[in-house]
Amino acid sequence: MRELFRNKRKGKKTMELFTSPVLNLFIILIPFLLITAVFVQTSVIDLSLPSGKNKTTSEEMKAPKEKLLILSIAPQGFYLILGEKLLKIIPKEEDTFSFTKLGEILQKVKDEFPEQTSIIIEADDGIIYDHIIHAMDQCRNCGLINISLSASKG
Amino acid sequence: MSDNYAKGGIFKRARRRKHLTLRLTSLIDVFIILLVFLIKNISARPEVTLFSKNLQLPISTAGKTPKITTTISATEHLLLINGKIVESIQDIIEQKELLNENLYDGLLEEKKKTLFLSEQNPDIIFSGEAIIQADKNIPYKVIKKLIYTCGQAEFGEISLQVLRKE
Incomplete structure (x- = not known):
């Protein structure tokens, strides 16, 4: 019995996987993949400026159902203006802009006017770029794809 | 034994x-x-635009991939066109008018280069495309002036570069 057990153990010991070729392959593959790996991906947001050969004006003429929707970003918070009247004021909460609330309200506006795809973002001089990009993201998430930037007068 | x-x-x-x-x-x-x-x-398309380490791009959900064109980078202190320093951000903040002369001249030079190349090679055309890479802490005042100056220099197709949110 003991003899048998020993033999079995011995037999197992001699069986080994021949792993060095796999390891060689890995050692070559891993540095290669590490070099080519892209950890930070960037993307772009397109803006079209009015120029001589611009098409946006004619497109705007084709969609008369669209209303003028303006999102104004002031140091105190967001002002949402539809047509001529002020639709909603979203004040800052604890000194930060409440982007989730803005998203909810924009979604409500979009549900009410499903044809609306354009929005004008009007920002105050002191608003930082990051907040504008976040506001644009919220607009895009709600289906308001045609985003224009405008500067407040003065 | x-x-x-x-x-x-x-x-x-x-x-x-x-x-x-x-x-x-x-x-x-x-x-x-x-x-x-x-x-x-691993991604099939490599990154075509590079940006310096001290430039913190904002994070966005936008999904369009950038192309190789004229890049205008605005870090916290300097403004660069294709890696060449043109102006300091402080000067842009302080100036009153919307048009920035130095940026305008730089952009016209880039445009002239592209037009010259397109004379030699008809495959290259001047499309007025430009990518703006701006630091996320830059005030809108600067962005506004950059976009206005681009428009004046006939760079009408402007893209804002952002970091992609996963």
Whole structure:
């Protein structure tokens, strides 16, 4: 019995996987993949400026159902203006802009006017770029794809 | 007898030690995990635009990939066109009018270069495309002036570069 057990153990010991070729392959593959790996991906947001050969004006003429929707970003918070009247004021909460609330309200506006795809973002001089990009993201998430930037007068 | 047996055991163990190889299984496990992670991360299109380390782009959900064009980068202190310093951000903040002369001249030069190239090679056309890479802490005042100046220099197709949110 003991003899048998020993033999079995011995037999197992001699069986080994021949792993060095796999390891060689890995050692070559891993540095290669590490070099080519892209950890930070960037993307772009397109803006079209009015120029001589611009098409946006004619497109705007084709969609008369669209209303003028303006999102104004002031140091105190967001002002949402539809047509001529002020639709909603979203004040800052604890000194930060409440982007989730803005998203909810924009979604409500979009549900009410499903044809609306354009929005004008009007920002105050002191608003930082990051907040504008976040506001644009919220607009895009709600289906308001045609985003224009405008500067407040003065 | 038992003494002999013990001796034999020692010898046997010593002989067995010669056959010992490196245990690579765990190392291979680690490599397999790394390999899967790196293959997942690999993308077919390489990054075409580079930006410096001190430029913090904002994070956005936008999904369009950038093209190789004229890049205007606004870091926290300097404004660059294709990596060349044109103006300091402080000067742009302080100036009253919307048009920035130095940026305008720089952009016209870029435009002239592209037009010259397009004379030699009809495949290259001036499309008025430009990418703006701006630091996320830059005030809108500066962005506004940059966009206005681009428009004046007939760079009408402007893209804002952002970091992609996963």
